[in-house]
Amino acid sequence: MNNAHGVAKKSGDGQATGDSATGGSANGGSVSNGSALRLANVSRSFGTLEVFRGLDLEIGHGEFVAIVGPSGCGKTTLLNLLSGYDEPSSGTVTRAGAVRMVYQHDGLFPWLTAAGNIELGLRHIAAAAERKRQLDELLTLIRLENFAAHYPHQLSGGMRQRVEIARALAGDSDILLLDEPFSALDYLTRLRLRGELARLLRERPRTVVFVTHDIEEAAHLADRIVVLSERPARICCELRLDLERPRDLTHPVVVDAVKRILDVMGLRAAPA
Amino acid sequence: MIPSPTDLYQRDRALSDAPLTDAALSDAAPGPSTSPANASPVPMTSRILLPTLVALAALALWAVLSASGLLPPYSFPSPLEVAQGFGLESAQGRLLDNIIASLFRVTVGFTLGAALGVPCGLWLGNSSRARAALLPHINFYRCLSPIAWIGFAITWFDIGDKSAIFLIFMATFFPIALATIAAVSSIPAVYFRVARDYGFRGRELLMQVTLPAILPQLITALRVTAGLAWVVIVAAEMAGAQEGLGFAIMDARNGQSPDLLVVNMIVIGLVGVTIDQLVVRLTLLPGVRWGYER
Numbered sequence: 404m405n406n407a408h409g410v411a412k413k414s415g416d417g418q419a420t421g422d423s424a425t426g427g428s429a430n431g432g433s434v435s436n437g438s439a440l441r442l443a444n445v446s447r448s449f450g451t452l453e454v455f456r457g458l459d460l461e462i463g464h465g466e467f468v469a470i471v472g473p474s475g476c477g478k479t480t481l482l483n484l485l486s487g488y489d490e491p492s493s494g495t496v497t498r499a500g501a502v503r504m505v506y507q508h509d510g511l512f513p514w515l516t517a518a519g520n521i522e523l524g525l526r527h528i529a530a531a532a533e534r535k536r537q538l539d540e541l542l543t544l545i546r547l548e549n550f551a552a553h554y555p556h557q558l559s560g561g562m563r564q565r566v567e568i569a570r571a572l573a574g575d576s577d578i579l580l581l582d583e584p585f586s587a588l589d590y591l592t593r594l595r596l597r598g599e600l601a602r603l604l605r606e607r608p609r610t611v612v613f614v615t616h617d618i619e620e621a622a623h624l625a626d627r628i629v630v631l632s633e634r635p636a637r638i639c640c641e642l643r644l645d646l647e648r649p650r651d652l653t654h655p656v657v658v659d660a661v662k663r664i665l666d667v668m669g670l671r672a673a674p675a
Numbered sequence: 676m677i678p679s680p681t682d683l684y685q686r687d688r689a690l691s692d693a694p695l696t697d698a699a700l701s702d703a704a705p706g707p708s709t710s711p712a713n714a715s716p717v718p719m720t721s722r723i724l725l726p727t728l729v730a731l732a733a734l735a736l737w738a739v740l741s742a743s744g745l746l747p748p749y750s751f752p753s754p755l756e757v758a759q760g761f762g763l764e765s766a767q768g769r770l771l772d773n774i775i776a777s778l779f780r781v782t783v784g785f786t787l788g789a790a791l792g793v794p795c796g797l798w799l800g801n802s803s804r805a806r807a808a809l810l811p812h813i814n815f816y817r818c819l820s821p822i823a824w825i826g827f828a829i830t831w832f833d834i835g836d837k838s839a840i841f842l843i844f845m846a847t848f849f850p851i852a853l854a855t856i857a858a859v860s861s862i863p864a865v866y867f868r869v870a871r872d873y874g875f876r877g878r879e880l881l882m883q884v885t886l887p888a889i890l891p892q893l894i895t896a897l898r899v900t901a902g903l904a905w906v907v908i909v910a911a912e913m914a915g916a917q918e919g920l921g922f923a924i925m926d927a928r929n930g931q932s933p934d935l936l937v938v939n940m941i942v943i944g945l946v947g948v949t950i951d952q953l954v955v956r957l958t959l960l961p962g963v964r965w966g967y968e969r
Contacts, residue, residue: 488868503872510869513965514887523873556965 438499439464439578439610440485445494447480453635454480458494460629460638467604467611467648469621471664472631478614481631482580485612500577500610505567508587511555517566518542518551524573541569544606545599561592568603578610585620594652597623601648618668622660623652630667640667752934757941760934769923770938774946776919777908780836781950784843785904789897792848796855797885806856813856817849822910829915839919842911847900854896858889891958891966898954905947920946 440462447455454477462468470478483489486502503524504510511520521541525534542548545565555563564584571579585593597620604611615621621628622644630640642663646656665671717725734754740746741753748756764770799806799813821842828838862885870884912921920943927935958967 486872488871504868506865506869509863510865512866512869512884512887514890514962523869526873554961554965556968 437464438462438497439466440499440612441495441497442484442491443495443497445484445491445496447477447484447489448492455484455491456635456637458637462610462612464499464610465608467613467624467626469613469615469625469628470631471615471618471621471628472636473633473668474616476631476633477636478616478631479582481636482582482612482614485578486580498578501575502578502580503571503576505564505571505579505581505584507583508560508563510567511563511570513555516552516554517547517558517562520555520566521570521573524570524576527574537573541573544572544603545569559592560588561596564588564596565599568600572603572607572609576609578612581611581613583615583617584613586616593617593620598649600624601650604648618661618664619652619657622657622664623650624648628660628664630664640664752937756934757937760932760938761941764935764938770942773918773920773923773939774942776836776916777912777921778946780839780912780919781843781901781904781908783836784840784908785847785901787840788844788847788900788904789851792851793855793893795848796852797859797881799852800856800859801881801885810856813849813852816845817853821846821907825911825914828911834915834917836916838915839908839911842915843904843907846907847904850900850903851896854900855889855893858892858896859885861892862888887962891963894954894957894963894966897957898951901950901954902947905943905950909943 438461440460442458442460445455445458445460446453458481470481472478480489482504484491484496485498486504487496487498488504490496511517512523515523518538521538522534525537528534528537538551539548542551545568547562547565547569550558550562555566558566567584568579585596588596601624613621613625626644628642628644629638630642631637632639640663642660644656644660646654650657662671737746738754741748741751746753752760761770799809824842824845825838828841832838832841866884866888867880870880875884908919909921909924912919913925916922920939923939924936924943927933927939957963
């Protein structure tokens, strides 16, 4: 592994980590063909529950891919496979670069300040001065300079998620995995944070996999939307959106994408 | 005494342009209200004034009952007798000596109980096999009143400090270990995932993730256990000591001096409250406030 965060095997407290990889080299190795993440013929079962069967997915460098699908279809399992937290029953997962995860909520350590939490992402930097410089830069980037010494419980939900994203952007991570990062927020905050994320990615380009159940959110942000079917999940539709970010929510491309995904998922009301 | 979440939220809004400083944090401590946003339902002056009034009322009632003969001297001493007893006890230095003797035993026993109970709880909290083997036994000893050990304590350690410390240890170790186990098992799984993402392992994981994650619950457990230790020391000293507040209680009873009995009861209560006030200050540490404010 070429990074410190990718494939730690044991998490100390013995949570289920699916060490049953029979598919050989599931981790590590650089990808020669230029993609940042690649799932090749990946299957994952938990006992008799088959979540994926023969899934193929390739994500290019700098691409923003949103994964949507019905709840319980395995979106989170997919992220766990991509991050290396979980391993496939068969097939291979390849990732080129360091992976960072942004959680739904409560992913910040409540006993550390906003600055302390962001510094977790800078732990690998030995020089204190350099750490401090990068910390200040990140705090400025997420516009929370004045909240460096605040603890998570003293911040609003939106501020907390901004700190989480800053922590994941810290250092030299290449790939961001976001697990419904805005789902715990109210609609207006969610809209604002979509704009925030677009801005942050312009400043710090990353390969992004964004799992969401919010179709509009996917269409608002992603270069490519992957729609998963019910279990065992397969990719039932892929959609490319060629539109600069930040996007207007009512832009025809965005609206059209929402319509098409609703169609695919059978969620559009029949015209009266 | 601890401000409500709403108060603190408002306070934080008010402070939003300034980093949280020590001054801002001490605002969370019981102290005079400095801003309207921090106004708690009961102002600080009342929080001292009201209990004092209640104490004075109780004292007055007691004096009236004694003076009227409803509470004859042989059944309960008058306030005046108790005040005289208090003067006598403190003038001879006995009172202070007894307080120091009891406090010393509680401090040593409680420190030993916590110093061994917390690591033991962390270990059991992290090892399901060890937990399966030992949890029922820890529960067994927790349910066993430490006073039951007094006979063996005196046989093994003789009368005095050592046997009292042993009893305090037996009173505190098991509940502290149990509380630690419970706290570890309630740590949200996401913290361990984040810890893993950012490369925490082994000792670092324990000291920088597990321990801070349980600290608020641990402090609450320490507070309860410190109170328990103070209750137990009086019983322990009644049989197994030649000084200390428990011994003084026994001595006053044997000497048939109800005034001294009341003097020592008042002192025991006051010292207990003071210990609690000291331990509760731990909850003001900035790194644990999250556990009490959401």
